[in-house]
Amino acid sequence: MSGSDTEQIAALLYRYARAVDTKDWDLYRSVFTDDAHIDYSSAGIPPGSRDEIADLFSKAFGAVPWTMHYITNIEADVDGDTATVRAMFYNPMQLPGMAEQSSCGGYYFHELVRTSDGWRSRHLREDNVWFVNAPGAP
Template sequence: MSLTRLADELEIQALLNRYARGVDTKDWDLYRSVFTEDAVIDYTSAGIPLGSRDEIAALFGKAFEAIPWTMHYITNIEADIDGDTATVRAMFYNPMQLPGMAEQSCCGGYYFHELVRTPDGWRSRHLREDNVWFVNKPGAAP
């Protein structure tokens, strides 16, 4: 493995870590920094409308006010790097405390990113979340 490839993989891992920290600390400027200005973000598998970086950050800014905490773990990061673009697949696990819920909830699945190298480093121009499972989902029958 070349040093360039290793450096790219470490930068991509750091980008995904920054994504998790931005969401979990409700730092929406940090969250925005993960994406290009024209990024498209797709959380439709979790029931959230498709939107731009700024639309999703604004939506999360309001929605997450009611959520006491989330804690994203992003693992098994696979990056197919081709010059200044990369396709990334990573698993996520997200325990959380949701409003009105006595028990902890959690969900998991996959993130699929299309990344581009920018003067500021790797950025996501498209994110699609595939939410595979959800435990203790609000409104679900016991």
């Protein structure tokens, strides 16, 4: 792979955003190790394995007209073949049955490992800090 570790890590996070926004669940899986643990509990989604989350998203996101993740302020602490990453996200979206656009934002916390295929996430925890026009909100 070309580029510095920091550039490669940023590319991995951007690939994550593209995978979710294009609903490409094979691409989503490619961001993670086979045994990755993913925790979206701050958004009300039970934590699970890479494949459990990808399968859940493949069903749930079919009804979502569009999402557009922006991932910024990527801070990577690289230590040999591992890295701890904190990044901000902003995600405007159109949710099913809602007339107005919704959006949310917060932080992604990744634990990465360098593999023969490049950097992969073995643990992701999302900290969803805010949500505007959430489904079911008054």
